[in-house]
Amino acid sequence: MEGWSRKNMYRTFYILRQTGLLIKQSKKIIFVTVLFLIIGMLTLGSTYIVGQKLFQSSLSLKQKVNIHVFFKLDTAENDIKNTIETIKNIYGVKSAELITNEQAKEEFLQIFPQYKDMLESLKRNPLPYTANIELTELTDGDRITEIVKNLPTIDTVVFSGETAKKLDNLIKLIWMLFVAILVVVSAEFAFTTQSSISFLVDFRKTEIKILNLIGADKFFIELPFVLISVLFSFIAWLISLFFLFKINIWSNAIVKDLLPFATIVNNVNMLQVSLGVLILSLAVSIVGSFGPLRGKD
Amino acid sequence: MIELKDIEKTYPNGTVALKKVSIKIEKGDFVILSGESGAGKTTLLKIIHGEESPTSGNIFYNGEDVNKIHISNLRRKIGFAYQDFMLIEDRTVVENITLPLQIKGESFRDLSKKSQSALKAMNIEDKTYKLVRELSGGEKQRVSIARALIANPEVLMLDEPTGNLDIDTATEVMKYIEAINEQGATIIMATHHMFDWGTKPKKIIRLKDGRVVKKEYV
Numbered sequence: 001m002e003g004w005s006r007k008n009m010y011r012t013f014y015i016l017r018q019t020g021l022l023i024k025q026s027k028k029i030i031f032v033t034v035l036f037l038i039i040g041m042l043t044l045g046s047t048y049i050v051g052q053k054l055f056q057s058s059l060s061l062k063q064k065v066n067i068h069v070f071f072k073l074d075t076a077e078n079d080i081k082n083t084i085e086t087i088k089n090i091y092g093v094k095s096a097e098l099i100t101n102e103q104a105k106e107e108f109l110q111i112f113p114q115y116k117d118m119l120e121s122l123k124r125n126p127l128p129y130t131a132n133i134e135l136t137e138l139t140d141g142d143r144i145t146e147i148v149k150n151l152p153t154i155d156t157v158v159f160s161g162e163t164a165k166k167l168d169n170l171i172k173l174i175w176m177l178f179v180a181i182l183v184v185v186s187a188e189f190a191f192t193t194q195s196s197i198s199f200l201v202d203f204r205k206t207e208i209k210i211l212n213l214i215g216a217d218k219f220f221i222e223l224p225f226v227l228i229s230v231l232f233s234f235i236a237w238l239i240s241l242f243f244l245f246k247i248n249i250w251s252n253a254i255v256k257d258l259l260p261f262a263t264i265v266n267n268v269n270m271l272q273v274s275l276g277v278l279i280l281s282l283a284v285s286i287v288g289s290f291g292p293l294r295g296k297d
Numbered sequence: 298m299i300e301l302k303d304i305e306k307t308y309p310n311g312t313v314a315l316k317k318v319s320i321k322i323e324k325g326d327f328v329i330l331s332g333e334s335g336a337g338k339t340t341l342l343k344i345i346h347g348e349e350s351p352t353s354g355n356i357f358y359n360g361e362d363v364n365k366i367h368i369s370n371l372r373r374k375i376g377f378a379y380q381d382f383m384l385i386e387d388r389t390v391v392e393n394i395t396l397p398l399q400i401k402g403e404s405f406r407d408l409s410k411k412s413q414s415a416l417k418a419m420n421i422e423d424k425t426y427k428l429v430r431e432l433s434g435g436e437k438q439r440v441s442i443a444r445a446l447i448a449n450p451e452v453l454m455l456d457e458p459t460g461n462l463d464i465d466t467a468t469e470v471m472k473y474i475e476a477i478n479e480q481g482a483t484i485i486m487a488t489h490h491m492f493d494w495g496t497k498p499k500k501i502i503r504l505k506d507g508r509v510v511k512k513e514y515v
Contacts, residue, residue: 216400
């Protein structure tokens with residue numbers, strides 16, 4: 001048992017030594033491989049960051065398309081509150097915010113201060129109570145408008161169904177594009193990584209053949225390549241990490257350009273992104289290094 | 298030790314390399330496969346080494362069908378010095394010759410001791426840290442032989458081992474191979490150069506157009 005462990009200890013050392021020699025003898029290939037991995041990681045990471053921000057920010061546009069409700073003048077405050085509760089209970093309503101006629105007056109005067117004297121001269125506040133209804137799904141807008149319109153305390157309901165539909169389609173399009181691009185970029189990343197590793201294996205094919213001929217087992221032959229793949233991925237990841245953090249900052253401007261009216265949501269979890277990229281690249285590198293090696297038996 | 302029964306080999310392009318070859322090699326034998334180029338010597342060595350599979354026939358190693366032996370285990374028992382060297386050109390001589398020992402997981406001390414001994418035997422001690430690509434054909438041949446014998450294999454196979462050597466070096470190398478044989482290793486050597494050396498009888502198997510045409514002891 002002791003002899004066996006000792007042999008394995010020496011074998012481990014020799015495998016690491018083979019790995020070192022392989023790196024030493026393949027400097028140019030290593031440079032190209034790491035470069036390709038960095039490009040792949042940056043493409044993948046930045047697509048995720050920009051896509052995620054674009055999607056999250058597009059969701060903020062939903063809040064700008066609300067149903068605006070105007071209560072009948074002289075409706076009792078209690079009835080108004082009951083109506084608000086009724087509205088809140090309608091399926092598809094996310095929230096309903098009451099704006100009193102005094103709050104409306106204040107807001108009005110902030111925008112049109114020139115009418116202050118005119119408003120003050122009136123015996124009573126001419127503005128009605130209003131409410132802003134936020135929807136869970138924009139597509140429910142028309143249905144909810146119909147229900148609210150028929151409530152006895154309601155005078156007028158304003159909702160632009162057309163805008164809501166367009167916005168909903170835009171959000172769906174952004175999501176679909178985001179997912180599609182992410183899938184394509186992931187596939188491209190897997191292909192590039194696998195090709196780079198294959199290239200290295202192909203470069204050392206004579207060595208693999210010789211090792212096979214003198215009785216080396218698969219473990220001895222393949223492990224240096226797998227270790228190199230892991231090492232490449234790790235180096236490329238460390239380098240791309242720096243740029244990914246920069247991209248996370250720069251991407252706000254890109255999203256602002258693409259969706260000028262949206263509130264920019266900056267909640268991308270960079271730890272998740274970096275770990276995701278690392279795990280994916282490690283998995284692809286390890287799996288990718290086996291295929292070409294098996295072909296060299 | 299090694300038994301080949303009715304081995305036939307036909308390559309995909311239709312070339313028939315071996316026809317009904319049956320040979321029995323005992324432990325400690327010194328076998329010389331002789332014959333002209335294309336007689337089937339290299340193919341026969343490669344079939345024993347598991348690099349080529351026979352079209353038909355069976356090979357037994359110590360009584361066991363070689364198909365049942367893991368190829369890497371079989372190859373660790375057989376040292377093979379190739380005609381075209383099969384060395385890693387961008388590695389040093391010592392890195393090349395110690396590979397069989399590294400695969401086995403031998404200690405650093407053994408690696409050092411055995412490599413020095415093999416290098417000395419092949420008279421290439423001064424080339425220890427030279428890259429293989431910087432060596433001459435004859436030097437490469439000796440490195441290839443050193444690698445084949447360093448792990449004390451049960452069987453040592455040599456394909457035209459003197460092909461790239463001058464007559465004096467070839468004689469020296471042959472004397473060394475005979476010494477290894479005297480220590481108990483089985484030697485199978487393919488050559489078309491016949492030398493007069495040593496005292497131990499050798500089994501000569503003459504091949505012609507893929508057939509065994511003569512078996513004799515000299």
